[in-house]
Amino acid sequence: MTYTITISLLLLFLIIFIDVHSVLVPQSVDEYPKNPVWTGYLADPYAFEVNGTYYMIGTGLGLSGGTFPSLKSDDLITWNYSGDVLYATKQPDQPDQYWAPEIAEKDNIFYLFYSAGFGEKQHRLRVASSKSPLGPYNDSQSIELTNVTELAFAIDPHAFQDKKDGQWYLFYSRDFLDMDNGYRVGTGIVVDRLIDNMTRLAGVEEVVLRAKHDWQLYESNRTIYGHVYDWYTLEGAAVWQEESGVYTCFYSGSNWQTPTYGVDYGIADSPMGPYIEDSTDRPRITRSKENVIIGPGHNSIISGPDKKTTYIVYHAWNEARTIRSPYISQLEWKTKVPHNSSSGQDLLHVTLVFLFYIIVVLFIFHHAL
Ligand SMILES: *[C@@H]1O[C@H](CO)[C@@H](O)[C@H](O)[C@H]1NC(C)=O
Ligand SMILES: *[C@@H]1O[C@H](CO)[C@@H](O)[C@H](O)[C@H]1NC(C)=O
Ligand SMILES: *[C@@H]1O[C@H](CO)[C@@H](O)[C@H](O)[C@H]1NC(C)=O
Ligand SMILES: *[C@@H]1O[C@H](CO)[C@@H](O)[C@H](O)[C@H]1NC(C)=O
Ligand SMILES: *[C@@H]1O[C@H](CO)[C@@H](O)[C@H](O)[C@H]1NC(C)=O
Numbered sequence: 522m523t524y525t526i527t528i529s530l531l532l533l534f535l536i537i538f539i540d541v542h543s544v545l546v547p548q549s550v551d552e553y554p555k556n557p558v559w560t561g562y563l564a565d566p567y568a569f570e571v572n573g574t575y576y577m578i579g580t581g582l583g584l585s586g587g588t589f590p591s592l593k594s595d596d597l598i599t600w601n602y603s604g605d606v607l608y609a610t611k612q613p614d615q616p617d618q619y620w621a622p623e624i625a626e627k628d629n630i631f632y633l634f635y636s637a638g639f640g641e642k643q644h645r646l647r648v649a650s651s652k653s654p655l656g657p658y659n660d661s662q663s664i665e666l667t668n669v670t671e672l673a674f675a676i677d678p679h680a681f682q683d684k685k686d687g688q689w690y691l692f693y694s695r696d697f698l699d700m701d702n703g704y705r706v707g708t709g710i711v712v713d714r715l716i717d718n719m720t721r722l723a724g725v726e727e728v729v730l731r732a733k734h735d736w737q738l739y740e741s742n743r744t745i746y747g748h749v750y751d752w753y754t755l756e757g758a759a760v761w762q763e764e765s766g767v768y769t770c771f772y773s774g775s776n777w778q779t780p781t782y783g784v785d786y787g788i789a790d791s792p793m794g795p796y797i798e799d800s801t802d803r804p805r806i807t808r809s810k811e812n813v814i815i816g817p818g819h820n821s822i823i824s825g826p827d828k829k830t831t832y833i834v835y836h837a838w839n840e841a842r843t844i845r846s847p848y849i850s851q852l853e854w855k856t857k858v859p860h861n862s863s864s865g866q867d868l869l870h871v872t873l874v875f876l877f878y879i880i881v882v883l884f885i886f887h888h889a890l
């Protein structure tokens with residue numbers, strides 16, 4: 522009898538294991554730290570680690586006359602200012618806005634990706650290189666990854682290396698004016714392969730995620746590209762492989778200037794997608810909390826000193842809403858049956874699996890008796 526029960530339980534696990542491919546999904550951040558890890562202006566924080574030292578860079582006026590302030594830490598807790606990473610010479614015909622830098626390492630060379638534009642217009646993606654993580658990098662020696670004549674607005678580059686085969690990809694945001702497939706007009710996220718030692722996009726762009734939900738509204742009646750649109754925004758892609766074969770693309774939706782801004786995610790089984798996203802009426806990972814945090818978003822993800830615990834690094838506004846500073850929270854993952862946007866399918870699926878199990882168990886008991 523015990524034997525039969527053991528067999529039947531083993532069967533249940535086997536059926537569930539084979540049939541219901543559960544995935545790990547990130548959980549909502551519910552408790553926010555009281556203070557940022559650094560009180561200066563450093564938005565769109567990108568944290569990375571080299572040989573046990575943590576680094577963080579972000580959007581902001583440098584404190585030492587450069588662009589993109591940087592921080593350094595041994596433990597993810599205490600962060601010291603560590604200079605500005607980019608030299609950008611101010612020239613009348615040159616971009617005056619530099620946004621959302623990230624750094625990636627390939628063959629002991631560090632690559633700084635960022636966008637450069639005129640105000641909030643004509644942003645193009647650039648990459649500059651250096652032999653050390655915090656540079657200095659030189660904007661005059663950067664390579665342009667997008668052609669602004671062909672792509673009028675590209676921001677938030679995120680270089681990602683697939684652990685499976687070592688291939689590099691570049692996720693970034695661009696504008697869309699169509700409403701195909703029920704998408705909203707606005708900024709969305711795309712991906713392309715990075716080739717030629719990080720200096721060129723392959724030119725085979727795929728859509729990762731586009732706006733579909735009300736909470737992702739950037740601005741009603743926004744005048745842009747010579748028209749008036751209800752404009753929706755998804756930006757700040759950060760891709761993470763918590764388990765092999767599952768690609769979680771974190772993004773920030775809505776308007777970075779307002780408390781509606783927050784982080785959500787989509788999931789795919791290949792870096793190029795397709796990505797499934799089942800967001801609802803609000804961002805699921807970080808969001809504003811009255812008297813606690815304002816507009817937490819534009820995140821990166823990093824492993825802690827134990828190489829297991831994951832942390833989400835994001836910015837939020839100070840109370841006066843004049844400064845965006847970096848915050849760090851632990852990020853939990855939980856097992857979940859994958860959704861096909863309509864959750865009814867999952868219930869049906871689980872019910873069928875359970876029915877199948879009952880039939881098998883009845884069959885076994887019938888023969889055992
Ligand atoms: C990290 O360690 C490797 C191996 O010791 C070394 O070759 C490399 O230069 C180090 N990188 C940095 C940025 O310290
Ligand atoms: C940060 O600064 C403190 C005080 O100056 C120093 O003790 C510490 O070693 C520094 N940490 C890093 C990672 O540079
Ligand atoms: C940056 O590169 C330009 C062009 O090569 C060069 O003239 C300039 O001196 C460099 N700036 C720094 C600070 O290295
Ligand atoms: C950018 O695109 C325009 C229009 O297609 C083209 O004429 C120009 O040569 C391109 N610039 C570069 C640097 O490739
Ligand atoms: C990339 O860089 C490596 C050295 O770092 C070099 O051997 C290789 O030829 C380069 N590949 C391309 C496509 O530029």
Ligand SMILES: *[C@@H]1O[C@H](CO)[C@@H](O)[C@H](O)[C@H]1NC(C)=O
Nearest residue numbers: 738740741742743749750751
């Ligand atoms: C947007 O424009 C429409 C049409 O002019 C108007 O009815 C609506 O109130 C506007 N919405 C906002 C939020 O300004």
